[in-house]
Amino acid sequence: MARPPGEPFHPPGHPLAPQPGSPDHARTACHDQPVHRSRTAGRDGLRSVIFQLWHWHEDGERYDLELFHLTPDATGHWQTDIRRSTYWALTQSQLTALASEAGFTTSHWQLPARMGFFQPLLIARAP
Known part of the structure; x- marks a missing residue:
């Protein structure tokens, strides 16, 4: 269940935060962090950047995920490939x-x- 508006957010490690492995941990932890993991990776000597954006639905159970993959072209300009999906938490x-x-x-x-x-x-x- 989504955190009701106005209810305080307790970051991971806080005594009132859902504990890792508990049923509500993943949903609560992810719901309050719209930008997730980012990393820089090298392949064939080229850099790339990968990150995700999560957009939660009003029901607090589903979210739209956008996966961005940025790679430089031969001129050094960044090209962006975006993949989208909807998940059910x-x-x-x-x-x-x-x-x-x-x-x-x-x-x-x-x-x-x-x-x-x-x-x-x-x-x-x-x-």
Whole structure:
């Protein structure tokens, strides 16, 4: 659920912030940061810059993602390639319920600290 207007934002590490691995952590942490990861990478000796913009929908569950990839052309001018998609940010309990409704059984979650993957991973068995 999105943070209601006027409710204080608690940055990661704050005692009142959702804890990493909790169902609301990813959504809360991302909702208040419209610009996400940026990096500079080299390929074939050329520089490139990649960053994302997230635009949350009013329902607080869906967001439009824009992925920008900037690369210099032969003259040194930056060229921009933009990819767009819409994502649905589900809590762990919502995704577990959907998997169960679809017939998956014995579901459990592996958390980032244990798996080394950057977000929780749902593991479930198909009948």
